Amino acid sequence: MAFHLAPSDSIELVQYIAPTPIPEPYWVGFSESVARLLEIPCQDGLPLNPEYLQLLAGNQTQLVTEGKTFAPFATAYSGHQFGVWAGRLGDGRAIYLGDIQGQEVQLKGAGQTAYSRMGDGRAVLRSSIREFLCSEAMHALGVPTSRALAVVGSDMAVARETLETAAVCTRVAPSFLRIGHIEHYGQNQMHDALRLTLDHLIEHHYPECANESTPYLKLLEQIAVRTARMVAQWQSLGFCHGVLNTDNTSLLGLTLDYGPFGFLDNFQIDHICNHSDQGGRYAYHRQPEILHWNLYCLASAMLLPLQEELQRVHGCSEEASIEMIKSTLDQFNREYALHWQSLFRRKLGLKTALAEDLPLLEQLMQALHQHQIDYTLFFRNLSEGLGVPHALETWYERYAQRLEIETESQDQRLEQMCHVNPKYILRNHLAQRAIERAQKKDFSEVQKLLKILESPFATQAVSEEYTQGPPPELAHLPISCSS
Ligand code: AMP
Ligand code: MG
DSSP states (O other): GGGOOOOOOOOTTTOOOOOOSSSSSEEEEHHHHHHHTTTTOOOEEESSSSSHHHHTTTOOOOEEGEEOOOOEEEEEEEEEEEEEEEOOOSSSSSSEEETTEEEEEEEEEEOTTTTTTTTTTOOEEEHHHHHHHHHHHHEEEEEEEEEEEEEEEEEEEESSOOOOOEEEEEEEOOOBBBBHHHHHHHHHHHHHHHHHHHHHHHHTTOGGGGSSHHHHHHHHHHHHHHHHHHHHHHHHHEEOOOOOOOOGBBTTTOOOOOOSSSOOOBTTTOOOOOOTTTTTOGGGGHHHHHHHHHHHHHHHHTTHHHHHHHHHOOOOOHHHHHHHHHHHHHHHHHHHHHHHHHHHHHHTTOSSSTTTTHHHHHHHHHHHHTTTTTTHHHHHHHHHHOOOOGGGGHHHHHHHHEEEEEEEEHHHHHHHHHTTTTTTOOHHHHHHHHHHHHHHOHHHHHHHHHHTSSTSSOSSSOGGEEEOOOOOOTTOOOOOSOO
């Protein structure tokens, strides 16, 4: 972890702090797939070693029987929230346990840290279940994301709009570094921390940059490329993040910090999933431009090392450096457009790429929006050869004509389309049902939903309701930042 390379243990960088225990923890959800990644032996769907329950509750920092001791810590970062500089934020409720099998492991909701500001350092059961299920759903959909090993609950009360109970979500990623970390070091002239972190990123996560003449510029480009591909995937799946602040934006191009996220039910191009986002800054159709904006924040934060490198290698003036940095950031738009088109061609089963595909796609988006068609069901029904709703027949005729150029058989095409157009996504009302049962201590629906979402493309022997949009009374569940 980069923080261990740090020249000092200033609170502006890191705070070594143990989680605050919670009373009488119990398992709410557990992912065997993530356990395998961490090489944690399991039996009957839970760790073989019973100490894990206390470890992941934040009640102990050792695995006595395995001779392992962790040195937990929280990190400082800053960031732009809703487009405005917010100053120092940091891990206010997420505490790093340490590394397991080369993955960083964090306990989210593990109590206060130096960065908690006014917060209680806790997460509620509701939001922990949402983060757990969505992390694993996104992974199964092929989207780069932090993973979630477990949710551990406790009857301890936590005050939000109403009284709720506490939970800890164990999340896992190759790195939890955010744009906000770089902004923090840049803003506070923490030059050593800035360079060490950039070098750490190159060494461990972007080795392709190491032998470039300008490694930092290459790093910026590669972060932009990964971010562009990630958001193109979000758009193609109808995923809205909800709070795309720079402190929630991964430096590895991972989907991070699941809060008031949502998958589109009926397609609405300007859908806002976050109840607190009145201006719609993070609406579905704005996500790519917002991430591009966030990358500008990243570039400004690492301006000094970038300029120094460009001056030394290419003899660039300040102005010339800035031009090079800007054109590097333009890669985002190119990469996004390419990836978006390629993903949507796959959704429609188009192997060849024609200029006329773009207007065909645009016509489809407009029709889906205008007629409020369920986004996931539309593409899945198309993939299962079930045709389209009446309102889309004009579009369908054009699409059918376009298909004549393709050389594959219809069966082959439909099969491939079923591998990219999911049948099962984490719709809000499905998450809500699992949450309400969990609040009554029945955790079976959390685990059932996890299993379904782990194979989103296969038709499973489960009730049709897992594929359907919400009933009208559950179509607009208010999901806010208060988690
Ligand atoms: P978020 O909107 O969840 O990404 O959080 C933004 C910032 O607020 C981060 O620095 C979080 O660590 C912090 N934060 C959010 N909720 C809490 C809480 N309950 N207690 C302490 N810090 C929190
Ligand atoms: Mg956050």
